[in-house]
Amino acid sequence: MLTGGPLDVLTGDYLAELTMLILGRDRLKNPDLGYAKTFLRQLEEGLGLAHERGVRIVTNAGGLNPAGLADAVRALAGKVGVPVRVAHVEGDDLMAHGGAGAGPAAWEGALTANAYLGGAGITACLRAGADVVVTGRVTDAALVSGPAAWWFDWGPEEYDRLAGAVVAGHVLECGTQVTGGNYAFFTGHDVRRPGFPLAEVSEDGSAVVTKHPGTGGLVSPGTVTAQLLYETQGARYLGPDVTARLDTVRLTPDGEDRVRISGTVGEPPPDTLKVGVTRVGGWRNEVVFVLTGLDVEAKAALVREQLADALAGVEGVAWTLARTDHADADTEEAASALLRLVVRDPSPDRVGRGLTGAAVELALSSYPGFHVTGPPGPAQPYGVFTSALVPADAVPHTAVLPDGTRAAVPPAGARAGGPGPLGGPGSLAGPGLPDGARPQGGTGDPDSPAPPFPGTGAPPRAPSGGGASGPTTRAPLGLVAGARSGDKGGDANIGVWAEGEAAWEWLRETLTVEALRALLPETASLAVVRHELPRLRALNFTVAGILGAGVASGHRFDPQAKALGEWLRARHVDIPTHLLPPAPEDPAAPEASPAPEGPSAPDGAADRTPPAPEGIRP
Numbered sequence: 001m002l003t004g005g006p007l008d009v010l011t012g013d014y015l016a017e018l019t020m021l022i023l024g025r026d027r028l029k030n031p032d033l034g035y036a037k038t039f040l041r042q043l044e045e046g047l048g049l050a051h052e053r054g055v056r057i058v059t060n061a062g063g064l065n066p067a068g069l070a071d072a073v074r075a076l077a078g079k080v081g082v083p084v085r086v087a088h089v090e091g092d093d094l095m096a097h098g099g100a101g102a103g104p105a106a107w108e109g110a111l112t113a114n115a116y117l118g119g120a121g122i123t124a125c126l127r128a129g130a131d132v133v134v135t136g137r138v139t140d141a142a143l144v145s146g147p148a149a150w151w152f153d154w155g156p157e158e159y160d161r162l163a164g165a166v167v168a169g170h171v172l173e174c175g176t177q178v179t180g181g182n183y184a185f186f187t188g189h190d191v192r193r194p195g196f197p198l199a200e201v202s203e204d205g206s207a208v209v210t211k212h213p214g215t216g217g218l219v220s221p222g223t224v225t226a227q228l229l230y231e232t233q234g235a236r237y238l239g240p241d242v243t244a245r246l247d248t249v250r251l252t253p254d255g256e257d258r259v260r261i262s263g264t265v266g267e268p269p270p271d272t273l274k275v276g277v278t279r280v281g282g283w284r285n286e287v288v289f290v291l292t293g294l295d296v297e298a299k300a301a302l303v304r305e306q307l308a309d310a311l312a313g314v315e316g317v318a319w320t321l322a323r324t325d326h327a328d329a330d331t332e333e334a335a336s337a338l339l340r341l342v343v344r345d346p347s348p349d350r351v352g353r354g355l356t357g358a359a360v361e362l363a364l365s366s367y368p369g370f371h372v373t374g375p376p377g378p379a380q381p382y383g384v385f386t387s388a389l390v391p392a393d394a395v396p397h398t399a400v401l402p403d404g405t406r407a408a409v410p411p412a413g414a415r416a417g418g419p420g421p422l423g424g425p426g427s428l429a430g431p432g433l434p435d436g437a438r439p440q441g442g443t444g445d446p447d448s449p450a451p452p453f454p455g456t457g458a459p460p461r462a463p464s465g466g467g468a469s470g471p472t473t474r475a476p477l478g479l480v481a482g483a484r485s486g487d488k489g490g491d492a493n494i495g496v497w498a499e500g501e502a503a504w505e506w507l508r509e510t511l512t513v514e515a516l517r518a519l520l521p522e523t524a525s526l527a528v529v530r531h532e533l534p535r536l537r538a539l540n541f542t543v544a545g546i547l548g549a550g551v552a553s554g555h556r557f558d559p560q561a562k563a564l565g566e567w568l569r570a571r572h573v574d575i576p577t578h579l580l581p582p583a584p585e586d587p588a589a590p591e592a593s594p595a596p597e598g599p600s601a602p603d604g605a606a607d608r609t610p611p612a613p614e615g616i617r618p
Helices: 017-029 037-053 066-080 120-127 142-152 159-172 221-228 296-306 353-360 501-510 513-519 564-570
Strands: 009-012 056-059 086-090 112-115 132-135 197-201 207-211 243-245 250-253 259-262 265-267 272-292 316-322 336-345 380-391 398-400 406-408 472-476 481-488 491-498 528-533 538-543 572-576
Touching (some): 056 120, 066 132, 120 398, 132 142, 142 197, 159 207, 272 296, 296 316
Parallel strands (some): 056 132
Antiparallel strands (some): 243 265, 272 336, 398 406
């Protein structure tokens, strides 16, 4: 990113739910740790180049110890002889100061408890001249919205601008996922080595997503749509500084590998902050038995019966039989199925080598062809992730400036002129609401119905399930729809989009909650919420509880729901024949997936989009 072209701010997102658990365990071993050590190794390569080119660096690699990482960056700068001003943002670690007013008991048994802060602390550090800003747990999008607010000197009530920058930050946060990585229609493009994305953010909050010239992959309305839908829940994208209305986002092509994001409407943020809490949930272990050839079901039943006594008293026992075997297979692997045993218990002894050893000791007295995929292993700790809400004004959001000054960052309502002190020494409040601007109403509830804005398309409606008339063909849903899925704690989201209006209308009518449950039987007993995003020609489903206690618990075969959308695309449905791509001309040729893109611009939309002024390129 530093050598490929012009850049103003380089951002680095190092934190995820699982990462916080890992950092928490690091901190138990050594109180001076708790930050992402890989950041320092990367920084040693690029710090001099960033300084030479005037590029600011903003990262959440501070994790649980942003002050410790800031000190380590200063030490590294001295070692390599690069004069840089380092600042950091803290206050998110609620265990460090009694649980944000709720008392230590609020996080009893927790390994980590961190509030998701916004970008205002980053803005304050950059305004004070920082070259490197290190944070703890901020929202992923804050790494972009914070620098954008500094660059353009936005005030806290400029909700539309802030919301546009938040959307740009959300698009960038997973790196190459927006430049062709993990893309549903990857077979239509060369995405072997996708380049990293950048956003040219403009003063009005709009942005162009692109990548440096000569890098691989692609940026298209489809790749941007996929990332916009990733790990979001509903039309309202809640944040500490602003609530972004995803149902107002407009995407328009802006040249090769360039997509403009505009029209984003912002609403006031909620008066609470999300807190991510990790705990050590207990101990787990697993054994995978390979069942080859005939009588797979009977072989699986035999193993289960033989291990019944050894599993008695174990708190959690889960058996999964994956029928990966094929009849009359031409390789042994293709003739084999996998039987997976996962056990969990508060005691490591009940799920340790004694149990896995008992499984392996069946080798000469069980089903024919007995073997397992790996040797018996010891029990491993697993984590549990939960989330909670705390009042925003109870979290001591603090910017520690390059000269060591500690500046309190008031919550968004106070910064915008609501309750709370404004002005005076150390105040970080920005200008008030501009004349003629209007604050947007918002409930702060991501599942509340979002009233449509003018021009966003028809309001959400209950689908009839009728779809388009005419002949249909039984075929995979993925021939006409893209999807991307991911995790939010124990929940999963699945974003599904169509290329054109006809496919969108059919998708909108057909893919109801009931249809999703029928296509994905694992969701049948779970709460599923569907949201419509007509401007993106997309549906977004939240599936509650499918991931159990979150990724760190290893509850499911696909613990982060990364492939849930691809499973959905592989399911067969009755699709109007005219919506399907033409069959390959050569019947002997391998079948190729189509390469539809995301929503195209309405006729003339590109002509109506004004050119972007020069802006920040995070």
